[in-house]
Amino acid sequence: MPAARKLTELTEGGYAALTVEGVAQRAGVHKTTIYRNWKDSDGLVTDALAGHFATDIPIPDTGAVESDLRALARSLVVTMTTQAGRALLTTVLSDAVRLPRLAELKQALFDDRFRRAEPVVSRAIERGELPAETDPAELLKTLAAPICFRLVFTGEPVDEATADRAVDVALAAAHAGVLPAM
Incomplete structure (x- = not known):
């Protein structure tokens, strides 16, 4: 799942309101698909942020x-x-x-x-x-x-x-x- 979808859910609702169900709905998949890759929303957020910010910055x-x-x-x-x-x-x-x-x-x-x-x-x-x-x-x-x-x-x-x-x-x-x- 693209990091952008995970980040959109995080940006719009904030960390406290983030749910695996909300991310799944936004991505158009069943929540079991999300749970197969991440055990909880903390892992999902960590992965989304790491994936997005791990890209090289031009020096x-x-x-x-x-x-x-x-x-x-x-x-x-x-x-x-x-x-x-x-x-x-x-x-x-x-x-x-x-x-x-x-x-x-x-x-x-x-x-x-x-x-x-x-x-x-x-x-x-x-x-x-x-x-x-x-x-x-x-x-x-x-x-x-x-x-x-x-x-x-x-x-x-x-x-x-x-x-x-x-x-x-x-x-x-x-x-x-x-x-x-x-």
Whole structure:
């Protein structure tokens, strides 16, 4: 079953309202078909989110840290404002994260994203665009923070301008030397 159908059910009703029966109905199959593949809705959600977010994210290499980070930040905005991105946010902000499988998935997804994007910062350090002591993970968290704050807390619009402002903040912090490895 495509991850999109599972994610649609999750996005529309939220984690608490998700049922295997609802997913089966949306998919046009009997619930036994779902149970053959997943023992419960927790497994279904874990699989849907993992499947969707396990795809490779393009890692820009424009030759300049500012344009690389802009591409990353804009990609984050696009990803998190999709149906799947909203489903991920809804799930990781719900009681679902108390479930060990979902908590592990959340941690793995974020760790994977930071690991994949670290070469952008490492290349910038090698080119002398960023201080040598800049921690790639800290810079990437600083980049994502303003975007996530708007998505989660304020509900303000999130767009390319938000992404570009986040890049400016992250680069200013790195150049100020406040993002060393901890």
